[in-house]
Amino acid sequence: MCLLLGAPGVGKTLLVKRLQKLCSPDCKGDLGDPPSTQPTDVADVFLLPQFMMDASNPTQLSASCVQLLGLLSAQQLSYASVLILFNKIDLPCYMTMEEIRSLIRLPDIIACAKQNITIAEISAHKGTGLTEVLCWLQNQHRSSS
Ligand SMILES: Nc1nc2c(ncn2[C@@H]2O[C@H](COP(=O)(O)OP(=O)(O)OP(=O)(O)O)[C@@H](O)[C@H]2O)c(=O)[nH]1
Numbered sequence: 001m002c003l004l005l006g007a008p009g010v011g012k013t014l015l016v017k018r019l020q021k022l023c024s025p026d027c028k029g030d031l032g033d034p035p036s037t038q039p040t041d042v043a044d045v046f047l048l049p050q051f052m053m054d055a056s057n058p059t060q061l062s063a064s065c066v067q068l069l070g071l072l073s074a075q076q077l078s079y080a081s082v083l084i085l086f087n088k089i090d091l092p093c094y095m096t097m098e099e100i101r102s103l104i105r106l107p108d109i110i111a112c113a114k115q116n117i118t119i120a121e122i123s124a125h126k127g128t129g130l131t132e133v134l135c136w137l138q139n140q141h142r143s144s145s
């Protein structure tokens with residue numbers, strides 16, 4: 001079971017749709033144009049905990065950080081593996097992983113967390129980094145079965 005959490009509009013639904021496409025037999029590496037997403041789409045719960053931030057939206061960073069701390073301190077997720085995704089890196093003014101790491105003091109957060117945390121920069125729109133997300137999901141699935 002995977003929980004995909006993140007502030008509104010970070011790209012959760014688009015990521016799920018892109019991963020579904022990437023796994024489909026007719027994909028052959030070409031994701032095509034991004035499909036439309038609706039806030040009512042309920043496809044965001046699929047396999048393991050992932051947390052998503054919008055790397056192009058500095059105003060949402062503090063809210064995302066509080067939400068991330070809430071996730072990491074949840075008793076039920078103490079021993080889960082967590083994938084933190086910085087999405088929308090295709091946009092011109094996105095914050096790099098290094099900038100976000102320093103702005104939210106991510107190394108301190110990781111040092112205090114019980115979970116095994118992995119970080120990735122992605123673009124659900126362009127497809128950048130999605131193969132790595134899929135590999136992470138497959139590895140977690142393998143090690144839990
Ligand atoms: N440029 C760009 N746009 C993206 C990316 N990911 C998502 N979007 C766009 O951001 C908007 C919101 O994406 P959604 O997937 O609906 O976001 P969500 O997190 O599911 O939003 P809620 O369901 O409202 O919480 C849509 O217009 C997407 O096309 C990305 O990597 N790059």
Ligand SMILES: [Mg+2]
Nearest residue numbers: 012013038039
């Ligand atoms: Mg959605």
